[in-house]
Amino acid sequence: MIRKIMVTGASSNLGRSVVQLLEIQANTEVLAFAQDELDILDEEMVVATVERLQPSTIINCAGFNDVAAAESRLATKLAVNTRGLCNLARTAAKFRVYLCSFSSKYVFNGKSSDPYDEGEDLWPLNQYGISKQGGEEMVSNQLENYLIIRSDLLYGGGGEDWVSRIKEELGAGRSLAVSNDFFIAPTYIGDLAAATVALVSEWAAGVYHYTNDAGNGVTCYEFARAVAEHAGLDSALLKPMPMTEIDFGGPLNLPEHAILGLDQFKKLFPSLVRPWQEALASYMG
Numbered sequence: 001m002i003r004k005i006m007v008t009g010a011s012s013n014l015g016r017s018v019v020q021l022l023e024i025q026a027n028t029e030v031l032a033f034a035q036d037e038l039d040i041l042d043e044e045m046v047v048a049t050v051e052r053l054q055p056s057t058i059i060n061c062a063g064f065n066d067v068a069a070a071e072s073r074l075a076t077k078l079a080v081n082t083r084g085l086c087n088l089a090r091t092a093a094k095f096r097v098y099l100c101s102f103s104s105k106y107v108f109n110g111k112s113s114d115p116y117d118e119g120e121d122l123w124p125l126n127q128y129g130i131s132k133q134g135g136e137e138m139v140s141n142q143l144e145n146y147l148i149i150r151s152d153l154l155y156g157g158g159g160e161d162w163v164s165r166i167k168e169e170l171g172a173g174r175s176l177a178v179s180n181d182f183f184i185a186p187t188y189i190g191d192l193a194a195a196t197v198a199l200v201s202e203w204a205a206g207v208y209h210y211t212n213d214a215g216n217g218v219t220c221y222e223f224a225r226a227v228a229e230h231a232g233l234d235s236a237l238l239k240p241m242p243m244t245e246i247d248f249g250g251p252l253n254l255p256e257h258a259i260l261g262l263d264q265f266k267k268l269f270p271s272l273v274r275p276w277q278e279a280l281a282s283y284m285g
């Protein structure tokens with residue numbers, strides 16, 4: 001039997017990788033929609049599309065991810081993370097569709113010294129995190145058959161990302177301020193796409209964390225140095241400093257040590273978890 005999978009936000013960095021992998025899955029029909037083909041803020045259009053195509057599964061890769069800009073753009077761009085997800089969840093409930101969407105480590109406050117498990121209390125510190133918590137609730141309040149995958153800083157989908165920014169700035173001989181006290185688990189988008197396809201194939205339900213394995217986290221500075229070294233660029237141009245001294249264009253609260261625990265995912269697919277250094281090396285060649 002063919003499984004019809006609809007992908008929204010299909011031209012996002014993650015969406016492109018997910019679609020590529022789905023297209024080579026057996027017994028799968030992929031129905032991919034970029035924003036200009038299906039705006040998830042348009043509920044009527046979402047309902048009409050799902051009614052017409054009758055997918056069994058929706059994977060939503062749309063989102064607004066600019067954490068600093070989110071502080072000042074609440075009414076507009078950020079709505080995709082909450083109202084957009086509400087439209088998808090309501091439609092999925094109506095047509096009994098399994099819905100997968102993506103959330104973020106920003107739902108946690110980052111005060112813990114250990115990685116967070118999926119069930120721990122949410123306590124977002126900024127508007128982006130609040131929008132992601134809201135999106136999660138839109139889904140979990142309306143559906144039983146859903147999958148939320150939380151992740152951390154993504155790179156490698158072909159569009160602009162933190163790796164391309166580091167290469168651009170250092171390549172042009174400009175210095176770059178990078179936090180030495182904000183901890184991340186940098187994640188190659190191809191690996192997150194593979195983890196997503198694996199979970200969706202098993203109809204996994206509930207909340208899962210997935211990142212490349214960074215143990216208890218690496219600082220942005222450590223990651224940026226590794227990128228510079230792989231790219232043969234001058235890492236001395238990186239200026240390590242506390243995150244409170246970095247200019248985000250306005251006040252911004254960040255979760256200093258929000259690292260996502262991977263135990264639940266590892267129990268299902270241990271071979272799909274690899275160290276961040278290995279993922280970065282294979283991406284940067």
Ligand SMILES: NC(=O)c1ccc[n+]([C@@H]2O[C@H](COP(=O)([O-])OP(=O)(O)OC[C@H]3O[C@@H](n4cnc5c(N)ncnc54)[C@H](OP(=O)(O)O)[C@@H]3O)[C@@H](O)[C@H]2O)c1
Pocket residue numbers: 008009010011012013014015034035036038039040041060061062063064065080084101102103104105150151152153154155157159
């Ligand atoms: N990037 C990260 O570091 C990160 C970390 C953790 C979790 N995530 C989550 O992973 C998912 C994918 O992230 P990404 O970095 O791949 O995203 P991205 O490259 O920033 O792309 C976001 C996509 O959402 C689309 N979009 C925006 N509003 C839309 C709407 N109303 N209807 C339909 N599509 C809309 C955009 O369309 P246009 O191309 O037309 O603008 C764009 O293609 C998001 O849920 C994100 O929150 C990302």
